[in-house]
Structure formats: structure tokens, C-alpha cells
Amino acid sequence: MPNQPYAIVIEDDPKLGVIFQTALQHAGFDVDLDTNGDKYRSFLDLAEPALVILDLHLPFAFGGDILEVIRARYSNTVVAIVTADLYMAKTFTGRAEHVLIKPVSVASLLKLAESVKG
């Protein structure tokens, strides 16, 4: 589907990763999932994502660094950070377009997805 918007989910918890992926697919996105923080670069090479769901604590990377990479490459990508860490949430408020505190409801994700699609 060439008209499908592209989204990347970077989340180390496989369950949550699948939930986010499923929810976004449900909202009409083409979604790639990186559960370790080591595949997102190749995903970014594929196309400019409309939306990135980004966890901060990852086995092989730190979400903050990934945010920098995205920012350096694409200017239109909407980044939504998901974290259970309130301190981190506070730190990233303003740096990413959205900061979602876990547990993230599917409803709020769908709402976000709709807003990105425009």
C-alpha cells in the first residue's frame, strides 16, 4: 500500500511492542518494530517515518540518543516517547512531540495516530 504512512516502534518489551505495532497497524500505519534498539537505523534508511514510538530504556541503546539520530535525519517525523519513568518523562517534555506515560492505553495511541495522519 503505497499511501500507507510509515511508523517505527522502538520498544524492548515485546508485548508492549506488539501492542503498539498492532494498534498503529489498526490505525492504518505500516509499522516496523525494533525490540532491542539495534534495528531502527536500517528502518530509518527505508523511508522517513511519519511517527516513531520510542521507549527510553533499551538493551542496546538509549532512547535519547535515538531521538537525536531521528532529529538529525528527518525534520517531519513525529516522535512519541513512552516511558514509565516520570523523571525521564519530565526531562523529555518539549524535546519530543509527545511524551506518554506507561501504561499507554490503546485508545490514546489511536488518537495520536489519527492526529499524525492528519
Place this chain on the structure above:
Amino acid sequence: MAHYYWESATIAPVLDQDNQVVNYVAIKEDITSRREVESQLRKLSRAVEQSGNTIIIMDRTGVIEYVNPKFTEVTGYTPEEAIGKSPAALMQGVETPTDFTQDEWWLTVNEGHIWQGEFRNHRKDGSVFWESASIAPVQSRDGEITNFIEIKQDVTEQKVLQEQLQKQNDYLSILHQVTLDLLDRRNLGDLLKTIVNHSAALLDAPFSELMLLDGDDLLVRAATDNHLEILGERVNRQQAILSWKAFDTLQPVLLDDYSAWPGRRETYNEFSLHAVADFPVIAGDRCLGILALGRNQAEYPFTPEQTQTGILFARLVALVLDNVNLYDSAVQEIAERERAQTSLQRSHQQQQVINSLLKISLEDRSMDEVLDAILNEILSIDWLTISPKGGIFLFNDQTNLLDLRVHRNLSPHLQVLCSKVALGQCLCGRAALSREIQFSDCLDDRHEIRYDGIEEHGHYNIPIVQGESTLGVIVLYLPHGYQKADDDLVFLRSAADAIAGLLRRKQAEILLLESEVRFRQIVENASDIIYRADMNGNFTYANPSALKLMGFTNERDVVGKNYLDLTTPEFRNKLKRVYDHQYLSKTQSTYYEFPAVTMDGEVVWVGQNVQLIMDGDQVIGFQAVARNITQLKQAQEALALSRDQALEASRFKSQLVSRVSHELRTPLGGILGYTELLQYEAFGPLNPAQQTALHNIVESTHFLTNTVNDLLDQAQIESKSLSLHNTYFNPLTLLEKIDTTMSVLAGKKGLAFHTEISTDLPGELYADEKRLQQVIINLAGNAIKFTNEGEVSVRISAPVPAFWTVEVRDTGVGIPLDEQENIFEPFRQVSNAITRENRGSGLGLAIVKQLVELMGGQISLQSELGRGSVFTITLPLINAPGE
């Protein structure tokens, strides 16, 4: 001795009868006298001819019959010229009448007597000469006067000498008189007066004046009584031309008819002077002034002789004046010496009084005793002729009145009337207000305080002033009519100064004593340790607290000890460094804590403020106020420990909360996510039972999520890590959001939900909107939770200035009174209110309360069981910082 005599003799013989010559008869006649007459006549004739005297023989009528050659020699008239004329007609000059018949000499000789006297005659050449004459009548045998013989001698020379002698006598007498006057005189005026009077008499001039040089003018210093009005007149060179001419030329200046002279001195116009003479009074080569004389008689000029006399007299005046100057300066010196001595004596006496005043001992005397001593001292001055009566007032700062503090011999009336005197009232008040000595010699208008029968008297009212302040007034009584003396004033002023100093010292001493007593009481009773040490650090004083702390029983035990001996050995160097530095850098005040070792060997922590004691810019010691801070120190240590532990615990808790929250949230996310995906039928269609199950799962998960969030908030608040993010927001918008959320919840329970905003609220509020929303939703949620029927309402208003309120009201079950105070504590819930439907974490109200307090507000509760509850949040109306 044998005498010769002349005889004329006739000798004849005597014959007897015999014609015998028997005897000779000689008849002799003594002719000595006749021979003498003849010889005398011869001699006379020769003498007349050759006489050194002038001899004139006049006939019976006084006409010259004979003159001897001397006559011609003396008068220049030949005998032919003289014979046939009377001597008067010949020699008395044209101006004298020639009738001599009434002259004294003529009358005398015609009575047959010899006249002797002097004539002033003229020679043929007109020159005047004096003759001493003896005129005798020549009588015939029958006594008839036939001739007169006049024998004269030229006595001009004697006459002149005599006149000179006379003049000299006159001078001498005047000089004598003047000298006597000088010796006798009371003042220079008298002497000058004598001079003009004498000069007037001597020169036969009714007017005389003496002018002396004074600056650029001649000043009239003396005048004869007829013109005393010119005394003190000053004349310059234009006004008194003649006098100044005499002054400049050092020569007498004469004028015969002054009244006709156009250059007259104006003041002389009235005098109608004719002959005037101005004699310079010359001492050495200097003219001291002018002696001026004047005559009123016309055509009576000063003769050369008189002029000469004037010159001489002027010299005499100069001499006298010179003497006067000498005498004056001597007298002046004596007078000055006397004055100096008197004033020295007076000032010595005054100094003695002031010394005595200054010596009045201030120690161990009350102010009134000091004042009493001062009054005694002043009233006992014998050379100050005041009455033994008076008093001293002191100015009272509080009442602004003069208080009579001590008095002597005052009437009982006055003791009462003058006990308090206002500034400006009566003489004492005036003295205090004007700060000037008031003098009165009688009861004048200023003496406002009086009573019936008050005795006449005068006063000296002397203000005691120092700098800007008036300390008091001394009142002294004077006899009625007392003459004010400058000397008195000078003395009283300096005495008042001395007294002012004395009183100041006494007042300062009293203040010092009071403050010393106060200070000592404070120090002695202070719980603080107070001690002093000299510049070497040896104790000079220690208060009871200090002694007690260190285990000393007596101040003697500690005085002399060094402060370093009282600390632990390991602290000595530190302590020394600290106070050496303070000493060297002259740091006024330091605070330092160190362990001290008491006599019992116990270590006590002392914290002390040490101040330098300065004398000028020299440090002379230390003064310390110290405290036993052992307990404080222990408490601090304990506190530090517990703080460390608390910090550690807090860190641990934060980490734990963080981890727990993370660990809880992630699986919650999984549960919620999958359930929601199922609900969205992401994995295929569901039947109604499955839908219900999923709904329940989602609800439970939400509840669990809220609980986790509450826990996290509480943890954050407790660790103070929650901070507010204040912004401006529209309260209406906030209320709309709340309405949207809560209406649904309320609607589900069949309750009405109202929101209301009052018009007195500002359009924008400054607060953390998100937290505020959390608080209101929490309260409204609770209200809905515990209300089964009726309504729940939220109202925002600003009933009082500077505050705004949020009221959440319900018609629910209400909260029992005994539960109300605990309801805001964590994990508290009204016990019987917990049902299956309204469970919660038990943290909601605790979090609400803490958030409200964090916002600077308060929360209150009004509730009645079965009727409902009202939660009211009151928040301050604030603006963003910097606005």
C-alpha cells in the same frame, strides 16, 4: 687822730703904763668851715661841670637855666637848645602833654621836699631812655624857693635789666605755678587749662587756646573760660591757616587785625578778635601744637617783647607737655600695673573659685549633693557682692521644665512658686531659653513669678549650657540697685562653663553607673558565659555562668589563667591561630566553636563570640560571650547522621518507587494494551460476554493504574521532588474540561453535575493547571463516588480579596465528625464508606491536601452525615514572579 683846722688870727701887744709890752693878745677865728664851703664850692663847681650825672638847674617856673655837659652827652641837646625850656617839653616826646604842673615831682618839690623817681624820656634823636632823677628845691635865706636842681642818671640799662628780671621772675613764677599745677594736677585737662589761663594773663590776651596735633588735625584741648565752646574742635590746614603756618614754619605768626582778615577760622567769627598770635609749641625739632592768643581790643597789637614772651612761654608749654608725657606714661604704666595686678588678683580669685568648683567631688555624691556644693561655693565668694541667697535649676528633658533642685534662703513662697519653671518664664526661664545671663537690678516686668510682699531685689540668672543643650540655670540674688559689672559677667560665664562640665560629668557618671549596674546585673545573671581576657589571653573577669561551666567556685581561680589552658591539647594550636589572627587583623568580632576542658576533665563544647576591647586603635583585650553548645553539638551530630540516613533512605525510596512504578506500569501496559486491542476486535469479532469481560478487565486495569499513579505522587510529594508548573490559564476552560469529564461519571450514577464560575473571578489565574485539575477531579470524583442521589457541583469564586476558592459540594452520605480530622491523612478512608463501588487507594484526599498546601492554599471540610459534604479549597491569587 689829730685834726687840722683853719684859723684867722689878729695878734696885738699889751702895754703897761710904761708902755711896756707886757703881753700879746691874739684874736683867732676858726675858719675851717668857711674854707671847706669855699673848697666845696670849688669842688662842686668842678663836680657839676665834670659830673657823670646830668644836672639841670631850673628856675622857679621849671624852666632850664643851666645844664651841665653830661646833659648834652646824654640827650644830644646843647645848653643853648635846652635853656629856656622845661625838661618835659624837651624830652617827654610829642605824645605826652607838656603840662607838668600836676605831676607828682612838681608838687613835691614846690612843697620844699626832694622828689626822687624815674622818667621815660626821649633823646634828641627820638630814642627812649630811662633816667633816675632827684629834684630838689633851692631856697633863699628867707626860705623862698628860687631854683630847682635836678640831678639825673641814665638808668636805661638797669631798667632793661630790671624788666628782664621781672619777666624772668614772671616766667619763674608761672613755671613754678605750672610746675606746682603739674604736680598737683588731677589730669592733663587741668594742666592745659592752667597753661591757657597763664598765657592769657601773661600776654594780656583774653582769649587763649591750646591745640595739639592729633592725627592730621589740630585738636583744641584747652581754651580760656570765655570760649570753652571750641573745646574738642578739630581744625585742618584749610580751617586754621595761621595756626598751621606757625606749625609748619615753627615760627610765631601774628596778625594785628584778625577780624578784617578774609582767611578767618569760622569758629573765630563770633569772637571779634583783632590782634592774634599763634605760637608753635616746639619740643626738640617737632611741633606738638599751637598756643593761640587773641585780643578783642582794636589797635592793640602784640609787641615784639610780648611775642618773645609768647615764644618763651610756648617753649615752657612744650617742656611741660614733654614732662606730662613722661609723667603720663609713668602714671599710665603705674595705673596699668595696678590694673594688671588687680585683674591678676581678680582672675586669681576667680580661678580659685573655678578650681574649687572643679574640685567638687563627684564620687559617692548624689546630683543634689553636687549641686548643693556648687551653690555653697558660689554664695561664699566674698568679692562678689551678691546676697547669700539663690538656687540651681536643672532642665528636665521629660517635662521640658526647669526643676529647682537646690536653694538657699529662699522664702517658702518662692520654694513653691519656683519649684518648676517653664522655658521663657520669669528670669530663670528666660536665661534658659536665651542661653544668655539675665541681669536685673530690681523687680522688673521680666520677674513674672512674684507674690504679695516680695522684697525688692535684683538677679543674675546664669544659664548652664553645654554645646547645644541647656542643662540648667543658676539664680543669684542681688541687692536692689546693684550695678552690673562686666567682670562679674565674665566670671559667672566661666563659672557656668565649669559647672556645665561638672554636671555633664555627673550626669554621665549617673548614666554610666546605672548602665554599669544594669550591665553587671545582666552579666552576672546571664545564662551566657561572659568573660574578659587581656591581650595575652589571660582571663581578667569571668561571670558566674563561666565559673560554673568550668567547675570553678571563685573568680580568683580563673583570673590570670590563659585561655589556651582550658582547651584540649589538640585544639590549642587551632584556637591560638584563630585569636592571633583576630588580634593581628583587628577583626572586631569572631565566632568560633571549640572543646573546653573543665576542672573535672570533662570536655564541653563552647561556641563563643569574641570581641576586641580597643583603646583608640590599640587592642587591649578580648571580651567573649560564649555558650555551652555540647548538647547542640550532639544534636547537630545526631541530626547530621539522621539527615544522612534520611537522604540515603529517600534516595533508596526514590529508586524503589521509580523501579516499582516502572515494573508495575510495563505489565499494566501489556494488560491494558491487549485488552483494548481485543475490544477493538483487532484479533477478530467478539461476542457480548467477551465484550463485558474485556470491559471489566479494562476498568480494573485503570483502577490499578490510578493506584500506581497515586502512590507515585505521594512518594514524590514526600520526597519533595514534586514541583509545580504555574502558568496563566482561563478558569472557565478548566471548569469546562472538568464538566466534560465528570458529567459522564455523574450521569452514569444518575446524578446531576453542575459547574459555576462567579463573575468576581479574574479572567486568568496563575497556577499549575494540571495539578489543579487533578485536585478538582479527585474531589469531584470522590463526591460522585459517595453520592447516590442528588447532585454534585463545583463552584469557583473569589469571595475575599487576594484569594479564590473552589467549592465541591455534594448531597452524599456525609462524613462523621470524628472522622473529619483524619480524612486527609494517607490511606485513611471513612470506614463504613468503603463499598465495592467506591474503593480507592486511600491516598486521594491526602494528595489533594498536600497539593493544595504546595500551592500555598488550604482545604477545609464541612459535612453532615446523610446531608452531604462541602470541600473548600482556598488559594492565593498570585501573579507570575516579576510581574
